[in-house]
Amino acid sequence: MERCLTMERVRATYRIETPGDVHKAAESLAGEQSSGTFVEVPGEDETLRNRFRARVESVTERNAAEVPSLPGSRPPGSRYRRADVTVSWSVENFGYNLPTLVSTLQGNLYELAQFSGLKLMDFEVPPSFADRFRGPAFGIAGTRRLTGVEGRPLIGTIIKPSVGLSPEQTASIVSELAGAGVDFIKDDELMADPPHSPFNKRVSAVMDVLRRHADRAGKRVMYAFNISGELDTMHRHYDAIVNAEGTCAMVSINSVGLAAAKAVCDRGELAVHAHRNGWGMLNRHPLLGIDFRAYQKLWRLAGVDQIHVNGIANKFWEPDDSVVHSIESCLEPFLGGHSVMPVVSSGQWGGQAPETWRRTRTLDLLYMAGGGIMAHPDGPAGGVRALRQAWEAAVAGLSLEEAGRRHPELARSIAKFGGKG
Amino acid sequence: MERCLTMERVRATYRIETPGDVHKAAESLAGEQSSGTFVEVPGEDETLRNRFRARVESVTERNAAEVPSLPGSRPPGSRYRRADVTVSWSVENFGYNLPTLVSTLQGNLYELAQFSGLKLMDFEVPPSFADRFRGPAFGIAGTRRLTGVEGRPLIGTIIKPSVGLSPEQTASIVSELAGAGVDFIKDDELMADPPHSPFNKRVSAVMDVLRRHADRAGKRVMYAFNISGELDTMHRHYDAIVNAEGTCAMVSINSVGLAAAKAVCDRGELAVHAHRNGWGMLNRHPLLGIDFRAYQKLWRLAGVDQIHVNGIANKFWEPDDSVVHSIESCLEPFLGGHSVMPVVSSGQWGGQAPETWRRTRTLDLLYMAGGGIMAHPDGPAGGVRALRQAWEAAVAGLSLEEAGRRHPELARSIAKFGGKG
Numbered sequence: 158m159e160r161c162l163t164m165e166r167v168r169a170t171y172r173i174e175t176p177g178d179v180h181k182a183a184e185s186l187a188g189e190q191s192s193g194t195f196v197e198v199p200g201e202d203e204t205l206r207n208r209f210r211a212r213v214e215s216v217t218e219r220n221a222a223e224v225p226s227l228p229g230s231r232p233p234g235s236r237y238r239r240a241d242v243t244v245s246w247s248v249e250n251f252g253y254n255l256p257t258l259v260s261t262l263q264g265n266l267y268e269l270a271q272f273s274g275l276k277l278m279d280f281e282v283p284p285s286f287a288d289r290f291r292g293p294a295f296g297i298a299g300t301r302r303l304t305g306v307e308g309r310p311l312i313g314t315i316i317k318p319s320v321g322l323s324p325e326q327t328a329s330i331v332s333e334l335a336g337a338g339v340d341f342i343k344d345d346e347l348m349a350d351p352p353h354s355p356f357n358k359r360v361s362a363v364m365d366v367l368r369r370h371a372d373r374a375g376k377r378v379m380y381a382f383n384i385s386g387e388l389d390t391m392h393r394h395y396d397a398i399v400n401a402e403g404t405c406a407m408v409s410i411n412s413v414g415l416a417a418a419k420a421v422c423d424r425g426e427l428a429v430h431a432h433r434n435g436w437g438m439l440n441r442h443p444l445l446g447i448d449f450r451a452y453q454k455l456w457r458l459a460g461v462d463q464i465h466v467n468g469i470a471n472k473f474w475e476p477d478d479s480v481v482h483s484i485e486s487c488l489e490p491f492l493g494g495h496s497v498m499p500v501v502s503s504g505q506w507g508g509q510a511p512e513t514w515r516r517t518r519t520l521d522l523l524y525m526a527g528g529g530i531m532a533h534p535d536g537p538a539g540g541v542r543a544l545r546q547a548w549e550a551a552v553a554g555l556s557l558e559e560a561g562r563r564h565p566e567l568a569r570s571i572a573k574f575g576g577k578g
Numbered sequence: 579m580e581r582c583l584t585m586e587r588v589r590a591t592y593r594i595e596t597p598g599d600v601h602k603a604a605e606s607l608a609g610e611q612s613s614g615t616f617v618e619v620p621g622e623d624e625t626l627r628n629r630f631r632a633r634v635e636s637v638t639e640r641n642a643a644e645v646p647s648l649p650g651s652r653p654p655g656s657r658y659r660r661a662d663v664t665v666s667w668s669v670e671n672f673g674y675n676l677p678t679l680v681s682t683l684q685g686n687l688y689e690l691a692q693f694s695g696l697k698l699m700d701f702e703v704p705p706s707f708a709d710r711f712r713g714p715a716f717g718i719a720g721t722r723r724l725t726g727v728e729g730r731p732l733i734g735t736i737i738k739p740s741v742g743l744s745p746e747q748t749a750s751i752v753s754e755l756a757g758a759g760v761d762f763i764k765d766d767e768l769m770a771d772p773p774h775s776p777f778n779k780r781v782s783a784v785m786d787v788l789r790r791h792a793d794r795a796g797k798r799v800m801y802a803f804n805i806s807g808e809l810d811t812m813h814r815h816y817d818a819i820v821n822a823e824g825t826c827a828m829v830s831i832n833s834v835g836l837a838a839a840k841a842v843c844d845r846g847e848l849a850v851h852a853h854r855n856g857w858g859m860l861n862r863h864p865l866l867g868i869d870f871r872a873y874q875k876l877w878r879l880a881g882v883d884q885i886h887v888n889g890i891a892n893k894f895w896e897p898d899d900s901v902v903h904s905i906e907s908c909l910e911p912f913l914g915g916h917s918v919m920p921v922v923s924s925g926q927w928g929g930q931a932p933e934t935w936r937r938t939r940t941l942d943l944l945y946m947a948g949g950g951i952m953a954h955p956d957g958p959a960g961g962v963r964a965l966r967q968a969w970e971a972a973v974a975g976l977s978l979e980e981a982g983r984r985h986p987e988l989a990r991s992i993a994k995f996g997g998k999g
Contacts, residue, residue, distance in 0.1 A: 190768065191740065191741060191768065192738070192739040192740050192741065192742070205739060205742040205743075206739070206742075208742060209739070209741045209742040227862050227863060227895070228862070228864065228895070229862065229894075229895030229896065229897065230895065231895075249772060249773055249774060250741050250768065250772060251741075251768070251770065251772055252770075252771060252772045252773055254770050254771060254772075254806070254807045254808070254811075255807075255808065256770075256806040256807055256808075256830055256833035256834045257767075257768065257770040257771075257804075257806055257807065257830070257833070259830075259832075259833040259856070260767045260768060260806065260830045260833045260853075260855050260856070261768055263833075263855075263856050263859065264767060264768070264830075264833075264855035264856055265767075265855050265858070265894070266858070267856070267857070267858025267859045267862055268857065268858035268862065268888075268894035268895055268896065269858075269894060269895065270893070270894060270895045272895075318626065318627070318630070319612065320612060320630045320671050320672075321626040321627075321629060321630040322626075346678075346681045346685060346686075347611065347612065347671065347672070347678065347681060347682055347685070349672065349673075349675050349677075349678040350673060350675055350678075351670060351671060351672055351673045351675075352670055352673055353670060383678075385675070385677040385678055385681065386675045386676075386677055386678065386837070387675070387676065387677075387837055387840055387841070388809070388837045388838060388840070388841040389841070390675075391837065409677055409678070409680075409681045409685075411680075412677035412678070412680040412681045412684075412685075412836060413677045413835060413836065413837045414677075414834060414835005414836045414837055414838055414839070415833060415834065415835045415838075416807070416808055416809045416812065416834045416835055416837075416838030416839075417809060417835055417836075417837030417838040417841070418835070418837075419808055419809070420808070420809040420810070420838070432681075434681050434684075434685035434686050435680070435681070435684050435685055435688070436688070436689065437686070437687070437688025437689035437690075438684065438688040438860065438866060438867050438868070439859060439860075441648050441649070441650065441688055441689065441866065442648060442863055442866055443649065445859060445862065445863055445866070446859050447859070467689075472691070473650075473686070473689035473690060473691060474648070474649070474650030474651065474652075474689055474690065474691045474693075475650065475689065476650065
């Protein structure tokens with residue numbers, strides 16, 4: 158095995174900015190993440206160094222800036238050079254240890270004074286990772302199977318207001334939404350197990366409604382219950398969902414963290430809905446943090462089945478190009494084919510369907526609308542119908558206006574939400 | 579209980595930057611993190627809103643900038659106003675749920691287009707949190723008790739090279755370091771359980787050495803074994819340390835995450851050494867992420883006993899003011915008095931002791947030197963002696979030069995490392 162391990166390598170690509178030479182900066186990066194200290198130490202002989210050192214695979218210089226992106230780089234310069242740098246490590250350095258892989262790929266790098274900017278853009282793992290990491294147990298195919306939805310995006314919504322509703326009030330809204338035809342409903346990320354809506358009571362009340370709905374309408378609505386909390390609590394809440402015949406657990410992945418989220422995913426009985434709240438902190442700066450392509454790979458290794466990607470013309474800061482890039486990343490094969498379902502949300506009401514389709518050409522989306530469904534002039538049923546109409550129109554190549562002339566519900570969505578798209 | 583909960587509030591302070599009005603931006607922040615969607619929804623009546631809404635407690639306007647700190651804010655302006663904003667939530671919103679507290683305090687905020695910068699600076703929890711969260715089981719007092727070191731900083735070091743050594747090679751270095759008089763030794767964050775140094779073998783080899791050393795010298799050296807990994811593995815490795823009579827487990831807290839780290843801390847049999855690698859991503863930008871004061875409180879709630887703070891004149895980007903602020907944060911009472919031991923490291927060799935003492939006036943530090951010990955001209959024993967001499971001199975009010983004239987080991991440290999301080 159050791160022979161095999163020494164030949165397999167993990168490769169990572171960074172976008173860097175440095176006041177010095179980009180090649181030297183790349184070597185610092187590799188040194189810090191394999192054997193770095195500020196003086197040579199006894200015991201670190203050449204053989205050891207060669208076997209375990211990170212290797213700079215390529216350096217592609219880009220533009221330069223006159224102002225550093227981040228404070229604290231040394232020495233202060235008049236130009237800050239940018240480059241894309243690929244570095245590789247032998248798998249032997251860390252074995253198959255996800256947190257230590259993260260510490261190696263990111264770790265102290267953001268603190269190095271050689272850099273005035275550093276972002277992990279992507280990484281690649283060798284095929285042996287597929288033997289050690291199952292990836293998403295459900296993913297796109299499993300989510301479709303659990304909900305019985307094929308040939309179109311799943312239409313989902315969020316319980317609002319985020320906080321304050323009792324389990325009975327939540328169940329009553331769920332009943333209305335299920336009747337309206339939604340495929341998927343989720344708790345808000347601010348709602349987990351507060352005193353006014355104890356988790357088990359909410360599960361019981363909601364699942365009573367959804368079981369009855371399934372019996373009556375033959376349609377199984379997926380509800381993502383937010384289990385985010387301490388580890389024991391998450392396991393207990395997971396059990397409660399399984400026992401109530403639920404199909405999905407939601408985890409605020411950044412708040413819960415990688416090791417606990419993986420422990421949840423490893424159970425494999427429920428689809429895991431990954432909410433990425435906190436993501437802006439890790440990504441909004443162009444030269445700090447981690448790009449979504451690398452981020453979603455980490456979470457696919459952990460095994461999440463659905464992950465948030467924002468949406469076209471969203472209410473947040475994120476530009477459309479970035480959203481499209483995120484959706485494409487989720488659909489790329491990884492670990493020999495495991496998929497993760499992109500969750501489109503934020504200010505969506507159907508008006509964005511044509512542009513989402515035009516740019517991504519995929520229907521493998523969980524398409525979430527909050528107000529776009531609940532605040533539809535005809536009520537939630539009208540909101541859901543309008544969303545489906547918008548997607549059918551998009552795939553048929555119709556403009557939103559053309560589709561609105563054919564479908565009254567969509568016409569009313571356009572009239573109400575069209576100015577806010 | 580409900581009555582009590584509705585009166586208790588969590589308060590958080592943010593540094594914000596916005597192209598709009600700072601008061602309106604503060605209200606957006608509060609709205610997003612309690613009940614936000616882009617349209618009014620039925621069911622959200624005024625009573626519910628008042629009970630659960632986040633409240634803007636204060637807005638203190640600061641300077642303004644002509645260039646936005648982060649991309650994507652709307653509408654584009656010619657001035658970007660800055661302010662410190664305090665917001666509060668009823669504990670009723672989330673109960674005592676640490677990940678959901680994080681999702682509430684941070685969550686989607688970094689993505690709001692109203693902001694061109696946002697950093698969580700600090701937060702305060704009501705006294706009832708002390709009943710639900712034990713905080714560090716060992717902290718400063720427990721770490722001192724386990725190592726038998728009083729009246730001076732603990733002197734620690736890191737096994738280098740980071741990766742590549744076999745368990746036997748590691749144990750041999752540990753033997754030399756223990757003989758040299760160090761109080762504390764740690765694995766590198768890149769070293770957890772790789773094929774060339776299986777965790778259990780490393781624990782066995784290292785603890786054999788340290789038990790023999792304790793028997794012979796009457797001194798118990800604390801070794802922080804890096805258990806970072808998947809949850810089951812962390813528990814197994816924790817057991818291995820306990821069984822071998824070790825006293826400390828190290829966790830890469832950002833890579834492992836909050837819920838799993840808390841599960842480890844909750845066991846309470848070992849001091850938990852929190853390595854913050856990845857921290858630069860969360861903090862290096864002045865208007866994005868989280869300040870160390872807030873960060874260390876989250877990890878004290880999780881229960882870590884020791885946490886990295888960088889050091890004066892470190893090899894990383896961080897300015898001394900920021901390091902001093904971090905050390906002071908760790909020493910502030912929290913949860914009714916629980917302390918966390920600041921771990922000073924990065925390019926330390928003793929030369930920084932006078933300035934560290936002058937600015938913090940504390941000896942409650944785990945003072946780490948890597949090359950400063952291992953590469954000392956007299957060998958590690960000389961390195962440890964020089965570090966202790968530097969600290970004695972600092973407390974006695976001597977300059978480094980004066981102390982160097984009295985102590986030959988310190989003099990040789992100054993000669994070797996003085997140019998790099």
